[in-house]
Amino acid sequence: MVVPGMYLADRYEILEKIGSGGMADVYKAKDHKLNRLVAVKVLKQEFSVDETFVKKFRVEAQAAAGLSHPNIVNVYDVGEENGIHYIVMELVQGITLKKYIEMKGKLDIKEALNISVQIASGLQAAHDNRIIHRDIKPQNIIMSRDGKVKVTDFGIAKMADSTTVTTNAAGSVHYISPEQARGGYSDAKSDIYSLGITMYEMLTGRVPFEGETNVAVALLHIQGEMVPPRKLEPSIPRSFEKIILKCTQKKPERRYATARDLIADLRKVLTHPDGEYVHLNNPSAIANEQTVLLDNAGIHGTRTPSSGGSSAPGRSSVQGTSLSSGRSTSTSGSGGRTEESSQNGRSQVSRSTNGTNTSRRGSSRNDDEDDDSVNPALEKLMMVLGIVGAIILVVVIFFIIGRAAGLFSGAGQSDSETVIESVSDTAASTESQTETESQTESEETVPVPDLYGRTQEEAQSILRDYGLYLSIQQGENSDVETNQIYDQNPDAGTTVNRGDTIDVWINTREELVVPDVTNYTYDQALNAFNAAGIQISGIDYENSDTVEENLVTRTDPPAGSTVESGQGVMIYFSQGAAQTTTQMPMVEGMTLEDAQSTLSQYNLNSGNVTYEHSDSMAEGRVIRASVTQGSTVAEGTYVDLVVSLGPETQATEESQSSTQQTYTGTVDFSSLSNPIGGLGENEKATVRVDVYNASGTLVWTTGDLTMGPGDWQSQYLVTSSDGAPATWQLYINGAAVSSGAVVNN
Secondary structure (H helix, E strand, O other), rough: OOOOOEOOOOOEEEEEEEEOOEEEEEEEHHHHHHOEEEEEEEEOHHHOOOOHHHHHHHHHHHHHOOOOOOOOOOOEEEEOOOOOEEEEEEEOOOEHHHHHHHOOOOOOOOHHHHHHHHHHHHHHHHHOOEOOOOOHHHHHHHEEOOEEEEEEOOOOOOOOOOOOEEOOOOOOOOOOOOHHHOEEEEOOHHEEEEEHHHHHHHHOOOOOOOOHHHHHHHHHHHHHHOOOOOHHHHOOHHHHHHHHHHOOOOHHHOOOHHHHHHHHHHOOOOOOOOOOOOOOOOOOOOOOOEEEEEOOHHHOOOOOOOOOOOOOOOOOOOOOOOOOOOEEEEEOOOOOOOOEEOOOOEEEEEOOOOOOOOOOOOOOHHHOOOOOOHHHHHHHHHHHHHHHHHHHHHHHHHHHHHOOOOOOOOHHHHHHHHHHHHHHHHHHHHHHHHHHHHHHOOOOOOEEEOOOOOOOHHHHHHHHHOOEEEEEEEEEEOOOOOOOEEEEEEOOOOEEEEOOEEEEEEEEEOEEEEEOOOOOOOHHHHHHHHHHHHOEEEEEOOOOOOOOOOOOEEEOOOOEEEEEEOOEEEEEEEEOOOEEEEOOOOOOOOOOHHHHHHHHHHEEEEEEEEEEEEOOOOEEEEEEOOOOOOOOOEEEOEEEEEOOOOOOOOHHHHHHHHHOEEEEEEEEOOOOOOOOOOOOOOOOOOEEEEEEEEEOOOEEOOOOOEEEHHOOOOOOEEEEOOOOEEEEEEOOOEEEEEEEOOOOO
């Protein structure tokens, strides 16, 4: 336990506690080694016993300690002593931005711009060091006394590659990005979203999304639309509003790419408040890229596709003659075939996928997709025949011209026949040689084996026997199991040359099991889905008689079913049991038994019954109920009743003898038609009945009653101790509408 006066690491003297958060307490301390005041953040005891959490806490704190920037609270030291895990930080004298906003209501434009630029500068420094804060909110921004703005509390920050998968519901829900709320990927753009919400609050004095529960707020971040800030505060420049709207786009790719780009636009607001430099256009879709690895043998056999060839659907062809840096190609003069070599023994081929890979089993392919290049033997034959044909044509033309000129007159017919026969013999010899070479070449061709349903290892073993090589590409297909081949190019049975490379597509589709999160809170469900590698696609509410409010009732798909990688799951939360309503009937003036019976008829329960003296209500009659007559309440509501004990009597016999006589009577409206019968079904009227004695003194009243057309009562029992009831007066909505005589009992 940390108490004032104790030392940590024989160096940091704890002076006083200055704050507390969700996972740590903050103390003001003195560093006696460097003679300066510092802030010491101590991990709470409940987290200190979790070794995994402690390790994460230490690693992330050390990462944050590597940051040094004027707009970031410096971290000086990280340590542990006797089970106490702590971080030593710069002590900033000031208040949080949250308190500052609460003090001022909302900030003016220049002040908000200045603060926003400083926060973004701190974030850019963190992002440049591959650290994502993941909890940007006004509570984690400190306004120092000298006007400096500092970002603090990198307690849930994380070292980032290109993206970071959240492991819990990081950050406060009012500022959390949609991807964090889903439990998906978060990166620097998640911090930019949270900064956008913070700027919104600075300018308007409120956050854009409010809800009764964390789940409700998270749902609004995922699919709700915020009210544009200029509708709440018209003085906000249009450019500043567009900056906020760009920061808070639901899709990360539509936000600012970096905090540096955000700073550039923020600095333009003062000089160009209505400028059109903030672009909110939706970016074009960016195809995902996958990397395919070729084994050492596959590099030598990879062919360069013909420029006119086309790829199978869902694929992209390898372009050019080199697959990666460090790879060279050489072309031999005989046969026109290409031999390739690799310096590194390994190559990578990137191809873009359209997200949908269709199995080619049982489907047809265009003729121009069968092979990527012409058979070398056929190419050689065509070249030789072309040369021979040209030679024959030249000789024939030369002979015709010479004969016309008389050059071959002495030789006669026999000479021309000799020349033609000579040319024919040459052509025949050449054709014979070509056929021999073609036959030799055909001996080097092999049929492509069927690799459908094979694993990578099996395919490599099979192709090795054929003298062929394997190029692996990835995709998803539901026809084969994971890590099995579902497509190949060329097709099985196609004749290819030994040494050629066969492209195959391996199914990387991963099926994940939906966890059972029934009766979980939002945070617990999010952690369970993160652990299972499944994203939450949406949140909704429904009534439940068995699950408490704000706990998970079910998922869609249901628990135990399998989903593909990347497929989201819908979570439903309980909003309590479905309730039907009823209207509170009039029970005043009834006996207790009648009142309880009436409540039962309206599906209401009789609650506590208490008694008190009443000068206006006869003994045993209901004076009032805990629910106002005519109001709408849920069925099953308990209604408390107060019953009259009659007038309070004097304690002595003398006073009892002088007690006034009790008179009873009846107000009878049976001769009147229903005065409020003309009201609509959902309309109400205020009704009051006053009773007077012969001298005109008010001796009894119903008080103001709210009635609908079906609540009208034709009789009231009157009890008086101030003289016999004589007349009654009926008031509707405050106006006297009828009067008459009381019938004495």
